[in-house]
Amino acid sequence: MIISRPVSGVIRTRRNIVQAILLGLFFISPWIVMPSGTRFIQLDIPARRFHFLGSFYIPQEGIILFLMLLTLGLSLFFFTSLIGRVWCGWACPQTIYIDVFDFFGRLVLGKKYGKQDAPKAGVFAVHLVWILVSLFASFHWVAYFAGSYEMFDDITKLNFADKSYPYILGFFTIAMYLDMGYVREQFCKYACPYARFQTILMDEHSYNITYDYKRGEPRRNKKEKIGDCVSCNMCLVVCPTGIDIREGMQIGCIACGKCADACTIVMAKENKPTLIDYFSLNQIAEGEKKIKWIRPRTLIYGSLLLIVVSSALFKLGTRIPLSVKTVADPTIEPSFIDQKTLRQLYKVKLYNISYSTQNLKISAFTVDGNRELTVRTGNTENIYSINSGEVIDERIILELDVTEQEKSYKSVPIVLHVTETNNPSIHVERKIPLSIPLFKN
Numbered sequence: 001m002i003i004s005r006p007v008s009g010v011i012r013t014r015r016n017i018v019q020a021i022l023l024g025l026f027f028i029s030p031w032i033v034m035p036s037g038t039r040f041i042q043l044d045i046p047a048r049r050f051h052f053l054g055s056f057y058i059p060q061e062g063i064i065l066f067l068m069l070l071t072l073g074l075s076l077f078f079f080t081s082l083i084g085r086v087w088c089g090w091a092c093p094q095t096i097y098i099d100v101f102d103f104f105g106r107l108v109l110g111k112k113y114g115k116q117d118a119p120k121a122g123v124f125a126v127h128l129v130w131i132l133v134s135l136f137a138s139f140h141w142v143a144y145f146a147g148s149y150e151m152f153d154d155i156t157k158l159n160f161a162d163k164s165y166p167y168i169l170g171f172f173t174i175a176m177y178l179d180m181g182y183v184r185e186q187f188c189k190y191a192c193p194y195a196r197f198q199t200i201l202m203d204e205h206s207y208n209i210t211y212d213y214k215r216g217e218p219r220r221n222k223k224e225k226i227g228d229c230v231s232c233n234m235c236l237v238v239c240p241t242g243i244d245i246r247e248g249m250q251i252g253c254i255a256c257g258k259c260a261d262a263c264t265i266v267m268a269k270e271n272k273p274t275l276i277d278y279f280s281l282n283q284i285a286e287g288e289k290k291i292k293w294i295r296p297r298t299l300i301y302g303s304l305l306l307i308v309v310s311s312a313l314f315k316l317g318t319r320i321p322l323s324v325k326t327v328a329d330p331t332i333e334p335s336f337i338d339q340k341t342l343r344q345l346y347k348v349k350l351y352n353i354s355y356s357t358q359n360l361k362i363s364a365f366t367v368d369g370n371r372e373l374t375v376r377t378g379n380t381e382n383i384y385s386i387n388s389g390e391v392i393d394e395r396i397i398l399e400l401d402v403t404e405q406e407k408s409y410k411s412v413p414i415v416l417h418v419t420e421t422n423n424p425s426i427h428v429e430r431k432i433p434l435s436i437p438l439f440k441n
């Protein structure tokens, strides 16, 4: 495990700000309660609900989740092609927590942190603090699923009967401690899948942490000095993954920019600009002044991202918090109850996916809307009062006076309407067939 030397600079300061904001969001989000009393964000797996921003989503709305995941994936593609491994250096939890754990290491051990001759008691104290940090971070991670207030209540009352999350919390705490205490950069270098395919997402125009070999090479060799690089190796000793950026782009580089800050300090003493900074490969190789932001791959990734984000926003904007499933009752055949009245039974499943009670009225019309069907349900008004998150399964009878011409069809298409009586904007329509029986009266 590498404990790299700290370095200050412009990139470090900016990363500190970004990381502080991301950590703040991570730790605060599970505690936020919306004005309506619901959770800002929580994935309640036992209840199979995803609470977010005052609504909750169910697995049947998988298209929204799919579009959100696609947005994340395409964002990674788009931003990597534009600005390299920005995710790794600025937002990846692995990178952020390496900085957090180093912060606590230095807080406890001072300058002895990471040194061979550090006092044993101090090293023990660092590991103790790391375990507590792992527990604290894991608590918040698990809180996104189990609920922060419920977990806090259980822990303060030591009430863990029938609870499974303590095992998950224990597992995450141990995993995080082992990762941060012993694995660290090995994960980035050998296990991270993103590191493997980032090279195919970038090209010679991507704006990434890069060494200016044209100015730097040939680097100083003993007293002989030709290029600007003075071979101080500061870029190497501050690197958290232990790589030498002067050897070119490598899978191990997480684009944290520490080498750039280090080289800025070294080069300032020579009155020269840094040799390592955000450059594109073409800026160095061809001396291009401007970054070519608009390229086929950025256009393709950007367009796809725009389409997916627009679709996700459209789906969210037009979302109706009611799920309606219909299926013809297979146990009872459709039949004519007299010369012209066709009757068929349907099963209807109504799922209230809002936080308030819904009073749902069921009605049905022919597709042209000219004829209303008789709908017979378990209650005379055809209105069902369904509590938040409640599902009801109902059998309904649909009756329609069909014409002689319709009798010759296989089925008559009709539209089932389910409407919230107090809020007509909650309205779902399902087009279903009313089957004509084979043997007509």
Ligand code: SF4
Pocket (backbone or CB within 6 Å): 209, 235, 238, 239, 240, 241, 242, 243, 244, 245, 252, 253, 254, 255, 256, 257, 258, 259, 260
């Ligand atoms: S080479 Fe530079 S940017 Fe890459 S990981 Fe090392 S210090 Fe960070």
Ligand code: SF4
Pocket (backbone or CB within 6 Å): 216, 219, 228, 229, 230, 231, 232, 233, 234, 235, 236, 246, 262, 263, 266, 267, 275, 276
């Ligand atoms: S910090 Fe700069 S000058 Fe020093 S070795 Fe690295 S590239 Fe060369």
